[in-house]
Amino acid sequence: MSHLFGPVPSRRLGLSLGVDLVPPKTCTFDCLYCEVGRTTHLTRRRQPYRVKEIIRELADYLAAPSSDLNYVTMAGSGEPTLNLGIGEIITAAKRCTDTPVAVLTNGSLFYLPEVRAAVADSDVILPSLDAGREETFRRINRPHPALTLDLVVSGLKALRREYAGQIWLEIMVLKDLNDREEELTALKGLLRELAPDRVQLNTAVRPVADKAARPLTPEEMTAVARFLGENIEVTAASRRSAPERLGLKDRDLLDMLARRPMTAGDLAQALGLSLVQVRERLGRLLKSGLVSRHMHREEDFYRSLITSTP
Secondary structure (H helix, E strand, C coil), rough: CCCCCEEECCCCCCEEEECCCCCCCEEEECCCCCCCCCCCCCCCCCCCHHHHHHHHHHHHHCCCEEEEEEEEEECCCCCCHEEECCCHHHHHHHHHHHCCCECCCCCCCCCHHHHHHCCCCCCCCECCCCCCCCCCHHHHHHCCHHHHCCHHHHHHHHHHHHHEEEEEEEECCCCCCCCHHHHHHHHHHHHHHHCCCEEEEECCCCCCCCCCCCCCHHHHHHHHHHHHHCCCCEEECCCCCCCCCCCCHHHHHHHHHHHECCHHHHHHHHCCHHHHHHHHHHHHHHHHHEEEEEECCCCEEEEEECCCCC
């Protein structure tokens, strides 16, 4: 299976080529809201996951540059900084293209100097921070036992001191978990200390790992943004469209659905196809037993039944 996915329209990064750096679902967290599903390998041990193979595939893709591509994004089916070769992969990407390189991460391993050094050449880092209190952190993110909120925050502070690029911090706001005043007050205090270049709010708009992760309404999200201060961006509802992709194969569609559940409308926007075209493909894949469909908050979401194995 390809280590690359997309390009797909991202709420935060425009048209992004994703680079999947770890096997599913290898992560330091087991977040309630994860779209990929429950973590099956909860770890903080870093390993060299198929580094040369990823670099070769990335170089082949970037040999034909796309003027429409906004970012090459280190991300995937778990925590990308668990790949010991992430720095090598970022360097390879920078050699192949002038397109900025982003790192989409839960931010849990930046307390390690070697991890901060590995991502230093990227252009933007997008860590997450969903809680300002240890109890809430453990409830929402369900981290590896050795990870604490203080440790994660210390890493983000060190990153802010050392990193020359942009830091865009995402907060996943969940109903009755971290949306109360005491929770937001604690988060607000950490935001002052961390001083990210952007703060972006999201909520659980897609199928999630645990039903306890419930979304806020757009009005509630706006109120949270006002509470947290100025220059807080709500990204949950924004949408972008992609240029039409010619010669799209079913394998490409299945790769996308293996990494996160999507609606027919999501796929149409991501692939630059009409809803009629997407629904025809999905209908065929459903009949073939390659995808599943289930209802979530009155929308049909599709997921690949082919296991993703980067």
